Amino acid sequence: MRELAELSRLCADLARSDLSPEILERMISEFAGHGLSSDLARKLFSLILEEGERIRGRGASESGLKLREFASRALELQRMGREIFRLELGEPDFTAPSSAVEAACKAIREGYSKYGPANGIKELRASIASKLSEKFKLDLKPDNVAITAGGTFGVYGSIEAATELGDEVIVIEPAWPLYAHQIRWLGRRPRIIRTRFEDDWDPVSMIQDEISRMTRLIILNYPNNPTGKVLDEKSMRAIIELAEDHGAWIMSDEVYMDFCYRDGFKSILELGAERAIMVNSFSKTWGMTGFRVGYVVSDAEMVARVARAQNTAITCIPEFVQRAALAALNDEEAARRNIELIGARLKILYEELSRSRLIEVKPPEGAMYIFPRINVENFDSWRFAWKLLEEKGVAIAPGACFGQSYNNHIRISAVLDEKPLREACRRIREAVEEYS
Ligand SMILES: Cc1ncc(COP(=O)(O)O)c(C=O)c1O
Numbered sequence: 001m002r003e004l005a006e007l008s009r010l011c012a013d014l015a016r017s018d019l020s021p022e023i024l025e026r027m028i029s030e031f032a033g034h035g036l037s038s039d040l041a042r043k044l045f046s047l048i049l050e051e052g053e054r055i056r057g058r059g060a061s062e063s064g065l066k067l068r069e070f071a072s073r074a075l076e077l078q079r080m081g082r083e084i085f086r087l088e089l090g091e092p093d094f095t096a097p098s099s100a101v102e103a104a105c106k107a108i109r110e111g112y113s114k115y116g117p118a119n120g121i122k123e124l125r126a127s128i129a130s131k132l133s134e135k136f137k138l139d140l141k142p143d144n145v146a147i148t149a150g151g152t153f154g155v156y157g158s159i160e161a162a163t164e165l166g167d168e169v170i171v172i173e174p175a176w177p178l179y180a181h182q183i184r185w186l187g188r189r190p191r192i193i194r195t196r197f198e199d200d201w202d203p204v205s206m207i208q209d210e211i212s213r214m215t216r217l218i219i220l221n222y223p224n225n226p227t228g229k230v231l232d233e234k235s236m237r238a239i240i241e242l243a244e245d246h247g248a249w250i251m252s253d254e255v256y257m258d259f260c261y262r263d264g265f266k267s268i269l270e271l272g273a274e275r276a277i278m279v280n281s282f283s284k285t286w287g288m289t290g291f292r293v294g295y296v297v298s299d300a301e302m303v304a305r306v307a308r309a310q311n312t313a314i315t316c317i318p319e320f321v322q323r324a325a326l327a328a329l330n331d332e333e334a335a336r337r338n339i340e341l342i343g344a345r346l347k348i349l350y351e352e353l354s355r356s357r358l359i360e361v362k363p364p365e366g367a368m369y370i371f372p373r374i375n376v377e378n379f380d381s382w383r384f385a386w387k388l389l390e391e392k393g394v395a396i397a398p399g400a401c402f403g404q405s406y407n408n409h410i411r412i413s414a415v416l417d418e419k420p421l422r423e424a425c426r427r428i429r430e431a432v433e434e435y436s
Contacts, residue, residue, distance in 0.1 A: 024166050045166040064177040067401050074395035085424035088395040090225060093415045094287040097334035103327035107320035116319045118311035120147025124326045128295055136270045143300040146307040147317050151255040151281035151294040153310060156182050158277045158296055161305035162249040163188050167216035172203045173403035176225050194405045197373050201229045204238045215248045223256040223366025226402050226411040230365040233266045240273045255281040256367040258335060261343050269297060277302060285335050286328040293317055293325045342368050345414035345421055352425030358432045368414050376436040379408045384435055392427040
């Protein structure tokens with residue numbers, strides 16, 4: 001009892017302090033002194049973290065939920081008959097290629113509608129392994145690939161597989177909001193790095209400053225959502241070196257890999273990193289968001305761990321969906337069309353938004369987005385987004401969704417055709433002028 005009281009006091013002290021990387025080590029050693037396992041120390045550390053986050057009100061993916069609410073309002077206005085330009089979501093407007101639709105229907109008719117292996121059907125894993133091997137001159141085997149429920153579960157399963165409770169995961173902001181949310185959900189700890197527009201979103205020196213013995217994983221996402229940045233090879237190599245020096249894994253979320261509009265992009269798979277996981281998806285390249293299919297690529301052991309997490313959560317991905325993905329993978333023509341389309345629209349967005357003296361835009365490099373800075377004093381991205389929607393009928397994603405430091409940015413998705421896109425940009429320029 002007395003020991004329990006002592007430990008409770010220690011935990012209460014810790015909860016009040018700033019939870020620095022050394023704290024977990026102190027807990028582990030104090031717990032060991034009482035004959036208690038490091039696992040228990042990690043679990044308690046994680047509970048304390050979670051409670052701290054809850055108290056500070058950052059527990060849930062608040063921004064993600066707010067964006068959904070915002071998108072629902074845009075849809076509601078649309079259903080009421082108003083013309084609404086929907087540019088707020090990261091969802092392509094093109095649908096799945098007919099090759100994939102046919103393959104799904106055929107597979108259902110042929111009875112491919114039973115439980116399957118947790119890591120995916122061999123045909124699809126083999127096909128992904130062979131395509132990537134050919135592209136990057138590697139020798140990947142089917143066991144280096146697991147099919148996941150979209151990139152979303154690829155990310156989730158990788159965080160679970162590569163880290164333990166209480167471990168620190170580096171997230172580079174501005175970022176897809178689910179990274180930090182999933183990390184917290186899993187009882188890990190996001191270490192947020194806030195890159196800056198004026199530094200061209202360069203993360204390297206910031207990672208150097210923030211990485212520590214506690215860092216178990218670094219999440220990269222290039223081409224990036226929301227900035228569209230493509231990180232150069234030298235920077236990627238510098239990050240790999242930092243990760244290796246600290247024994248950390250890298251998870252490279254490459255769901256926008258095909259939407260790359262400048263030279264020099266290198267997948268993490270090409271750079272010979274020892275502890276690397278690549279996450280990819282069929283959602284973007286082939287417009288298959290609702291199919292929920294993606295994949296991870298890594299060493300066979302890590303891939304098996306991700307598959308185990310998926311087995312625990314959802315058993316497997318429906319086989320007819322995987323057969324549709326296989327058809328899409330072989331439909332290079334559909335992919336090429338979609339990639340060209342998004343590239344052309346990004347150019348239009350850049351050209352149109354650059355016309356405002358109050359909107360600062362970088363030339364688009366990749367992904368499906370443009371993330372301009374709005375040079376208006378006291379700009380509030382949420383307030384602007386609501387005004388723009390209600391008054392001008394244009395929906396965009398507020399910069400604050402991607403990190404608290406980006407409240408003077410907006411994200412615009414390249415998901416409309418040229419004419420409506422130009423009109424939406426004209427209204428955005430007008431709204432910014434009025435806001436100022
Ligand atoms: C950066 C990033 N990663 C992963 C995903 C997940 O996509 P999905 O689960 O549809 O493959 C998204 C979706 O918007 C994304 O933007």
